[in-house]
Amino acid sequence: MAVFRGVFGTSKGLDPNYFTFKKSQQVIASSVTDIDQDTHEIKTSIDFEIKKSKSNNFKSLPSFPLDMRNCYQFSDTFIGSKEIETQTFDNTENQTLFLEFADLIISRSDYLNWFLENFGFLSNVQSLHHQQVNYYNIIDPFHKKNSETINEDLKLYSEPISLWVLAQVRIRTLIRLWRYLKASDFDTENSYFHLLFKKENNKILLSDEENNQYLEINFLHDSYLRFLENDFKEELKFNISPVIEFNMSNINLGIGLLVKSSIPAANPYLTFANNLIQNFINNIFSPEGLSPNIEFTSGLYRSGLLTNQKSEMNLSYNSMLQKIFYQFMDAIINDKDYTRCLECQKWVEKLEQGKKGKVYCSSSCRNKAYRRRKDIRLIYGYEDPNGKMSINNLILEWYKILQTGDEKKLYSYNRDIEKMLPNKEISKTLSNIKENTLENIIKWTTNKTIAEHLGIDFKLFKNLDEIREAIVRDGEPEASMTYIDWDPNHKW
Numbered sequence: 001m002a003v004f005r006g007v008f009g010t011s012k013g014l015d016p017n018y019f020t021f022k023k024s025q026q027v028i029a030s031s032v033t034d035i036d037q038d039t040h041e042i043k044t045s046i047d048f049e050i051k052k053s054k055s056n057n058f059k060s061l062p063s064f065p066l067d068m069r070n071c072y073q074f075s076d077t078f079i080g081s082k083e084i085e086t087q088t089f090d091n092t093e094n095q096t097l098f099l100e101f102a103d104l105i106i107s108r109s110d111y112l113n114w115f116l117e118n119f120g121f122l123s124n125v126q127s128l129h130h131q132q133v134n135y136y137n138i139i140d141p142f143h144k145k146n147s148e149t150i151n152e153d154l155k156l157y158s159e160p161i162s163l164w165v166l167a168q169v170r171i172r173t174l175i176r177l178w179r180y181l182k183a184s185d186f187d188t189e190n191s192y193f194h195l196l197f198k199k200e201n202n203k204i205l206l207s208d209e210e211n212n213q214y215l216e217i218n219f220l221h222d223s224y225l226r227f228l229e230n231d232f233k234e235e236l237k238f239n240i241s242p243v244i245e246f247n248m249s250n251i252n253l254g255i256g257l258l259v260k261s262s263i264p265a266a267n268p269y270l271t272f273a274n275n276l277i278q279n280f281i282n283n284i285f286s287p288e289g290l291s292p293n294i295e296f297t298s299g300l301y302r303s304g305l306l307t308n309q310k311s312e313m314n315l316s317y318n319s320m321l322q323k324i325f326y327q328f329m330d331a332i333i334n335d336k337d338y339t340r341c342l343e344c345q346k347w348v349e350k351l352e353q354g355k356k357g358k359v360y361c362s363s364s365c366r367n368k369a370y371r372r373r374k375d376i377r378l379i380y381g382y383e384d385p386n387g388k389m390s391i392n393n394l395i396l397e398w399y400k401i402l403q404t405g406d407e408k409k410l411y412s413y414n415r416d417i418e419k420m421l422p423n424k425e426i427s428k429t430l431s432n433i434k435e436n437t438l439e440n441i442i443k444w445t446t447n448k449t450i451a452e453h454l455g456i457d458f459k460l461f462k463n464l465d466e467i468r469e470a471i472v473r474d475g476e477p478e479a480s481m482t483y484i485d486w487d488p489n490h491k492w
């Protein structure tokens with residue numbers, strides 16, 4: 001059994017839980033705990049790990065322990081809390097945490113606050129800075145606009161935001177490699193293949209350029225909720241999208257696949273992906289990285305008697321960061337697949353349930369979807385499903401205005417729609433349909449699956465692909481193609 005300890009910020013009364021600050025703005029020197037160890041000992045071990053990986057035909061494999069240390073050493077932007085508490089979980093709780101974290105929009109204060117409230121900091125207590133600050137911002141628990149910078153002394157337990165980006169880009173790459181192997185049962189040159197790999201001369205290169213969105217995104221866009229600034233990118237002292245080389249002439253084609261697949265292991269791309277997962281994970285859980293504590297309890301002798309009671313070995317993890325990567329390993333070892341609830345977009349383990357498998361995460365979401373389908377049948381009983389009030393046109397027009405960032409235009413558009421409809425209930429229902437559909441578009445739900453969820457003909461969706469392309473073009477992190485084969489209607 002695995003046990004995890006999470007560190008949460010606490011508040012007193014109406015005080016906020018979490019704050020952000022820049023280390024360079026503080027006039028009081030920081031006091032850092034035992035994260036600052038002797039660098040020579042750590043570097044020696046990391047150099048060994050890199051040499052070891054090269055002997056397995058890899059070049060430029062990033063070292064997670066070194067990258068993690070650089071986040072603490074060179075970052076300027078931190079997130080912290082005045083007081084903290086530790087909570088303990090087992091491996092049956094929050095089983096989709098690694099997927100939720102991969103989806104997280106770190107630059108948005110509302111999403112980050114939600115994650116912190118539910119899962120806590122990534123680091124353990126010993127790794128958190130304990131620093132006195134006098135200039136800081138509040139991560140507003142009510143998801144409103146961040147306050148102006150406050151000049152008032154606080155002592156905060158904190159960790160660098162760059163650590164969150166590092167962990168996210170690595171888990172996203174691992175998930176894409178895993179799903180590439182799983183999807184290779186249908187086609188070895190599937191959607192993930194084109195996201196991950198390129199070939200030059202006689203070499204295969206991993207080039208997971210999806211992660212480069214952190215370098216391309218304008219953090220000032222939608223600044224009402226984004227708290228990071230564009231100079232934050234300079235704090236990322238690690239390779240976001242490392243180009244990792246695998247020499248095909250030296251490849252061991254006989255290696256067994258870590259991820260179950262019916263495709264023979266002799267395929268060099270599959271072998272490369274499989275070896276990459278192994279090397280990434282072994283490096284992450286190396287002694288210098290996130291290795292767990294092992295707690296063994298012997299049942300051979302109890303209370304003066306020899307017994308046959310069961311002995312136990314428990315793995316103890318001291319941070320949410322460890323749990324994220326542990327869950328990824330557990331998904332591979334136990335051959336798990338996941339799907340999304342079409343109502344709330346929450347991740348759930350894929351189970352065979354009915355003709356289409358599990359579509360909703362709970363009876364509450366199932367009932368909401370059922371009531372919406374009934375409302376849609378009533379509305380389009382007298383409204384033209386292809387006309388101005390069609391779901392397709394409503395979403396397209398609304399999204400175009402949303403992209404301008406003009407709140408007055410958005411308000412005016414919503415008012416115009418209300419005037420064209422017979423009552424506010426229909427307007428409210430159409431707004432609900434529009435928002436739910438857009439959420440599903442952002443999560444890479446296919447047109448056919450959205451149509452089945454709404455109970456309409458998917459041919460009525462003419463422009464949803466145009467919206468998807470616009471989301472990708474605008475570099476929205478919500479659109480990151482990490483685990484896209486959750487939808488059974490996805491065509492490879």
